[in-house]
Structures are given as C-alpha cells and as structure tokens.
Amino acid sequence: MRSLSHLNKYLYKYRVRLLSGLLFVSLSAWLKTYSVEYISESIDWVGKNMSQSAGFMPAALGHIVKLAILFFGITLISGFFLFLTRQTIIVTSRLIEYDLKNEVFEHYQKLDLAFYKRNNTGDLMNRISEDVSQVRNYVGPAIMYTTNTITIVAFTLIYMVKINLIYTLYVFSPLPILYFSVYYISNLINNRSTVVKQQLSVLFSKAQESFSGIRIIKSYMLEKTLVHDFEKECIEYKKKNMFLVNADALFQPFLMFLIGISMVLIIFVGGRQMLIGRVTSGEVLAFVIYVNNLIMPVASVGWITSLVQRAAASQTRINEFLQTEPTIKSEDEHPIEVSGELEFDKVSFIYPDTGIQALSDVSFKVGTQESLGIVGRTGSGKSTVAQLICRLYDTTSGVVWVDGKNIRHIPLSSLRSKVGYVPQEVFLFSDTIAANISFSTDGEGAELRKKVEQSAKDAAIYDNIIEFTDGFDTYVGERGVTLSGGQKQRVSIARAMLKAPAILVMDDCLSAVDTNTEQEILYNLQRYMQGRTTIIISHRVSSVKMCDKILLLEKGSVAEYGTHEQLIAANSHYKEMYEMQMTEELQGEKA
Ligand SMILES: Nc1ncnc2c1ncn2[C@@H]1O[C@H](COP(=O)(O)OP(=O)(O)OP(=O)(O)O)[C@@H](O)[C@H]1O
Ligand SMILES: [Mg+2]
Structure with missing residues (x-):
C-alpha cells in the first residue's frame, strides 16, 4: 500500500x-x-x-x-x-x-x-x-x-x-x-x-507479429501453421474467459x-x-x-x-x-558550444547486458572539420564507436574527449543537438517524408521546405521523392514500409544533413545504395563536409577513401590507422580489402 x-x-x-x-x-x-x-x-x-x-x-x-x-x-x-x-x-x-x-x-x-x-x-x-x-x-x-x-x-x-x-x-x-x-x-x-x-496480450502479439512478418510468412508458406497456432491461443482464451464468467x-x-x-x-x-x-x-x-x-x-x-x-x-x-535512474545524464545542463574536435583515448567498452567486449583500447583523434573513415569486418565494433560518440552509452574505461572536454561533462542537449547521427538501422516515423526529414529542425513554411529539398538533393533522394504522386507529402507508412531500403537510408541521411551538425556520424548508411548513387552522395558530401567533423563507417573502402584519416578495426581493436595513401603503401589489410573490392566491382561492371 x-x-x-x-x-x-x-x-x-x-x-x-x-x-x-x-x-x-x-x-x-x-x-x-x-x-x-x-x-x-x-x-x-x-x-x-x-x-x-x-x-x-x-x-x-x-x-x-x-x-x-x-x-x-x-x-x-x-x-x-x-x-x-x-x-x-x-x-x-x-x-x-x-x-x-x-x-x-x-x-x-x-x-x-x-x-x-x-x-x-x-x-x-x-x-x-x-x-x-x-x-x-x-x-x-x-x-x-x-x-x-x-x-x-x-x-x-x-x-x-x-x-x-x-x-x-x-x-x-x-x-x-x-x-x-x-x-x-x-x-x-x-x-x-x-x-x-x-492471454489477450499473447493473442495480440501473435497477431501483430504475423502482420509485421507477413512477407516471410507468405514466402515460406507458414500460413497454415500460424492459423493453427492462433486457434490454439484462441481456445485457451475462451477457456480462461469461461472461468471468469463462472466467477462473474x-x-x-x-x-x-x-x-x-x-x-x-x-x-x-x-x-x-x-x-x-x-x-x-x-x-x-x-x-x-x-x-x-x-x-x-x-x-x-x-x-x-x-x-x-x-x-x-x-x-x-x-x-x-x-525510480530507475538514467545512467547517462549530464551533471550540468548549462548549454555550451560544441565545435566538433573528437578524440578517443584508450577507450574500452563492454556491453552491460551481454558482457561482450566490443572495443578495447581504441584511440584516435579527429580535428575540427576533419573526417575519419572507419572500416572493419562485421562485429568489429564500428557501430559501437558511433554510439559512444552520441553518448548513447558511457565508456567502460578510457575517455571520449569532445573539444578537449570529457564527453561526460558536456550537457547531453548541447552534445546531441550538434551530432547528426545516421544509424545503421534506419527508423522512419509513420508520417510524411518531409516531416521525417525535418522533425529535429526548427522553422516552418516555405523556408523549411526549401531546406528539406536541398538536403534531399544532397542525399541524392530528391529525384525519387518528386516522382511520388504526393512528393514530399507522401506518407511513408508504418516504419517506412512504402520505401525501398536504399530510399529509406537516403531519407535518413537527408535528416542528419538538414540538422547541419558539427559532427556528422554516418553508420554504414550507404550499404543499400548502388555504386553510382553512393558516388553521387559522396560527391555531395565532400562539399557538405567542409565546416564539420565527419565520421563515415562502412564495409566498403570506396566510401571512406576520401576521408582525411582511416581506421581499420579488428575485433574491437585498432588494427591500422592512417591516410588512404599511407595504408595502401604499407601493404596492409586495408590494401587487401581495397584490392579485393575493386576487383569485385570491375567484375560486376563487366557482368
Ligand atoms: N546492443 C548490444 N548489446 C550487446 N552486445 C552488442 C550490442 N550491439 C553490438 N554488440 C556486440 O558488440 C560487438 C560489436 O558490435 P558492433 O555493432 O559495434 O559491430 P559493427 O562493426 O558495427 O558490425 P556491423 O558491420 O555488422 O554493423 C559484436 O560482437 C556484437 O555482438
Ligand atoms: Mg554496425
């Protein structure tokens, strides 16, 4: 009580x-x-x-x-x-x-x-x-x-x-x-x-899961099994309801x-x-x-x-x-300017719930308005770096410095308003395309619309959008179901670009676009990167080639670090990756 x-x-x-x-x-x-x-x-x-x-x-x-x-x-x-x-x-x-x-x-x-x-x-x-x-x-x-x-x-x-x-x-x-x-x-x-x-909520989640997984269900012909499963739960529901009726x-x-x-x-x-x-x-x-x-x-x-x-x-x-206290919080909410210098100093990170060591002793430095490309095999810790920059988690040991200040001492609102994060898994709200691009930006009317259109052009999605009957006012459906994977990624990039952040973090967000579109985005990005710090995470060397510095992660540790030219000259893993991907691309073009 x-x-x-x-x-x-x-x-x-x-x-x-x-x-x-x-x-x-x-x-x-x-x-x-x-x-x-x-x-x-x-x-x-x-x-x-x-x-x-x-x-x-x-x-x-x-x-x-x-x-x-x-x-x-x-x-x-x-x-x-x-x-x-x-x-x-x-x-x-x-x-x-x-x-x-x-x-x-x-x-x-x-x-x-x-x-x-x-x-x-x-x-x-x-x-x-x-x-x-x-x-x-x-x-x-x-x-x-x-x-x-x-x-x-x-x-x-x-x-x-x-x-x-x-x-x-x-x-x-x-x-x-x-x-x-x-x-x-x-x-x-x-x-x-x-x-x-x-029991009703069991029934609900069964139904819901079957709606969201409908593509898998149909292609694997699971309809009968699902109907059977659902019926079983319904019988259970009826039984429990009868029991209630008796008491009633x-x-x-x-x-x-x-x-x-x-x-x-x-x-x-x-x-x-x-x-x-x-x-x-x-x-x-x-x-x-x-x-x-x-x-x-x-x-x-x-x-x-x-x-x-x-x-x-x-x-x-x-x-x-x-009574659950957020572990990530700022001691001082007094807003400060963030200009975008970024340094990882012997950062290690263990995911608290699984105990998986995702990063160990990672150090690098990106100056204001510089760019860093991060490559590495799947599971090597790239996304973890991105999440630490947004301070979605705190480091287990080591320090992330932003503008020479410990990231923990920067007010969360100052930090996050200056970081444009394009996550690996795109999330769109069930709203219009324009609203999805602009929701974190102030302003309204024609002026905002112009900015939205410009960032859509920068993200190479503008032409796709105006082909829809409702253009920028097209509703994307729940989680963006009406868009293709590559379209969703680019809407998500446009969103981060519109925010005009001091630090732009793009986590593998060119994976679902073809090489030509990738090049178009990267070309626009070069202009856009002037005046901000950019982190580009990718599996493809072609996406990070033009960055000032490149970091190769292996099992959570820094394996190689340098400019594209330095790494190519050094007979590195990076060079191997580069050559392999170039050959694949050439073969692809020939085919
Ligand atoms: N939310 C999480 N909780 C627990 N462990 C996680 C979580 N996210 C990632 N990991 C683990 O941390 C390690 C690094 O994952 P991370 O997502 O950083 O890899 P990645 O380099 O981004 O891989 P990919 O190229 O596939 O995106 C992996 O071993 C993964 O299993
Ligand atoms: Mg990742």
Whole structure:
C-alpha cells in the first residue's frame, strides 16, 4: 500500500476539487438518510389518525401529496450532489491519470538504451496504459465510494440507534459477512480477469507479429501453421474467459441472496419488536429503507478493497520504473558550444547486458572539420564507436574527449543537438517524408521546405521523392514500409544533413545504395563536409577513401590507422580489402 503514497503529490495538487467532492458525497448521503425519517413519521401519522375524524381522508391525501413532493425534491437535490461528486472526484481521477501518464512517459524518454534492452516493449506499454488505469481506480472510484460508505453508515447508524439499539444490532450483523464475501468474489473476478488480459496480450502479439512478418510468412508458406497456432491461443482464451464468467455469474445471485436474508431478518425482528410495542410500523419501514440504502455502499467497499490492492500492485510496478535512474545524464545542463574536435583515448567498452567486449583500447583523434573513415569486418565494433560518440552509452574505461572536454561533462542537449547521427538501422516515423526529414529542425513554411529539398538533393533522394504522386507529402507508412531500403537510408541521411551538425556520424548508411548513387552522395558530401567533423563507417573502402584519416578495426581493436595513401603503401589489410573490392566491382561492371 505504501507505493500509493507516490500519488499524494497529485492528491494535494487537486485538493480543492477533491475536498469539495468529499463534501458533496457527504451531503448527498445525509439527504438520502434524512428523507427516510420523514417517511416513517408520515406513515405513523397516517396510522394514528386512521380511525379518528370523518374529515381525515382529504387531510391524509394532502399530507401524502406534501410528502411526495418533499421526497421528490430531496431525491432531486441528493442526485444533483451525486452529479457534482462525479464532476469533482471522477474528473480529478482523470486529471491524475493524465498527469501520471505524462510523468511516466517523460521519464521513459530520459532512460538510457541499456534500460530499453532490459525491458520489452509490451511491459513498457503495460505500465503506461493498463497499470495507470488501475491506479486511476484508486484515486477515483475508491475515494468516492469509500467516503460515500463511511458517511452513509455513520448517518444511518445515528438514525437507527435513535429508533432502537437492539434492533439496529440485529440488522447490522449480516453486513460484515456481506463485505467479506463481496471482497472475496471481487478478488476472484479480478484475478481471473488478469489471466484473461494476459492471454489477450499473447493473442495480440501473435497477431501483430504475423502482420509485421507477413512477407516471410507468405514466402515460406507458414500460413497454415500460424492459423493453427492462433486457434490454439484462441481456445485457451475462451477457456480462461469461461472461468471468469463462472466467477462473474456468482456475484449477482450471491448479493441478492444476502440482501434477501437481511430483509427477512429486518421483518422478523421488527415484527416481534412491534408486537411488544418497542417500534412502530413506520419505523420498521424506515429500517427496510435504511438497510436498502446500506447494502450497495457496504458491498462496494468489498469491491473497492480489492481494487485498491490492485492499484497498489500497479503503482509498485510504475514506481519501479520511475525510480530507475538514467545512467547517462549530464551533471550540468548549462548549454555550451560544441565545435566538433573528437578524440578517443584508450577507450574500452563492454556491453552491460551481454558482457561482450566490443572495443578495447581504441584511440584516435579527429580535428575540427576533419573526417575519419572507419572500416572493419562485421562485429568489429564500428557501430559501437558511433554510439559512444552520441553518448548513447558511457565508456567502460578510457575517455571520449569532445573539444578537449570529457564527453561526460558536456550537457547531453548541447552534445546531441550538434551530432547528426545516421544509424545503421534506419527508423522512419509513420508520417510524411518531409516531416521525417525535418522533425529535429526548427522553422516552418516555405523556408523549411526549401531546406528539406536541398538536403534531399544532397542525399541524392530528391529525384525519387518528386516522382511520388504526393512528393514530399507522401506518407511513408508504418516504419517506412512504402520505401525501398536504399530510399529509406537516403531519407535518413537527408535528416542528419538538414540538422547541419558539427559532427556528422554516418553508420554504414550507404550499404543499400548502388555504386553510382553512393558516388553521387559522396560527391555531395565532400562539399557538405567542409565546416564539420565527419565520421563515415562502412564495409566498403570506396566510401571512406576520401576521408582525411582511416581506421581499420579488428575485433574491437585498432588494427591500422592512417591516410588512404599511407595504408595502401604499407601493404596492409586495408590494401587487401581495397584490392579485393575493386576487383569485385570491375567484375560486376563487366557482368
Ligand atoms: N546492443 C548490444 N548489446 C550487446 N552486445 C552488442 C550490442 N550491439 C553490438 N554488440 C556486440 O558488440 C560487438 C560489436 O558490435 P558492433 O555493432 O559495434 O559491430 P559493427 O562493426 O558495427 O558490425 P556491423 O558491420 O555488422 O554493423 C559484436 O560482437 C556484437 O555482438
Ligand atoms: Mg554496425
């Protein structure tokens, strides 16, 4: 339960709304109870005067009409208060839900890549959607129904004891049983519905996976197997749902049974008390109404107890994420200029989750406005270097210096606003091409559009884009499914170019384009590279040839380092690679 104290700051924030809500609940409960006393007195009045004067009938009728109007009025006002209660407390719970969702999402954005490696997307989604909704039940319905129950029980008790203490004790005795049994059944229902929801999410992810992998499924003819698999999960889902329905079906009849027993008790005990003249018939009627008023609130508390327990469990899960501190953060957020000098000083890096040593003792230096090409076989650590430059991870040992400052002491926002990173795996948002290129750049309208077009030209994608019917306003579909691999890569390059960064890092982003397009991009890049530090990572020597310095990585270590000419002259591995790739290219051209 302690986990729920995280919400206190929000309860405090909305205290005025909440407190007025509590006042409205209490007023509504009091009116409901008060009206009963009025009914019972009137019944007794009618009973007493029945056998007296002849002019009784019109008087009684008048009395009853007055009673009806008053009762109607009170019910109306009580209902109005109930409306106000929902407008205050339930609205508060929605506001808190909104705040909490934003808090969690904002925190997600701060967390580092290692966190995302540890936790799967489903779990992240669950905590921000399902768990937050569970918590809303605590701040909304739980607070509202609990206050309602407390006030109704308190007021009713006062009125009942005023009539007759012994009678009250008898009538109250089944209520604890009602509370505990409703609590028990609610728990049963909740547990079973959790199981149903889990199965539903299994079903969802199965379906989702089959949609995203549809190309593989069709080409390997896996349709039948998948349909069979899905059907199996569906049967499981049905079974679990039936189990839930059983518990659900128990709820209403059981409640009715308990209500029935209470009524029998009231009439039985009331009748006996009436016979010995301790209570009047109006008072017995009052008891019937009182207990009717009490049953739903008392039952709701049983249901609420189970809700609060679930909310607490959900909040514990949310807190677990909220209390996770990002390991990558800046001590000082005061913005500074980054001009782009870059140095790796004996950098080693071990991936925290797998323990794989990706880099060992890597050193190199790139001056402002210089360029560095990094080549190496697959798995040699090239992408790791790129990620360390963006500070997506911190080094295990050694230091990355930027402009002579330790990268850890540069505010993240200053660093990342100056680094243009083209990742190896392209990611496009399901938006237009223009929006995908320009999302990190300020500005709007025609001026921005001109810049977008220029960077599209630099990335050699302009001609492709204008061939689409909607041009730059073409929607790329989820993750860019409507573009080819090479087109996606070039949109991603245009995005980084538009940012006009001080440091441009291109991670193997020419792998999916043909040699001619590669040359075109590289040609444009040479002009673009003036005035910024550029890191080009590639498998192909042709992509890095024109860089000021070239680094060959082997199994995470620097194997060779120098200019293209130096490395070619030195009879190096680099030279071997170069010659092999040149021959392949020539053969390709001949063929
Ligand atoms: N996120 C990660 N978590 C754990 N280990 C990783 C991760 N990314 C890479 N590695 C490991 O680190 C090593 C270096 O990987 P890296 O991605 O830097 O290679 P690369 O040179 O970019 O390869 P490629 O040319 O195939 O892109 C590999 O052994 C890889 O298995
Ligand atoms: Mg890589």
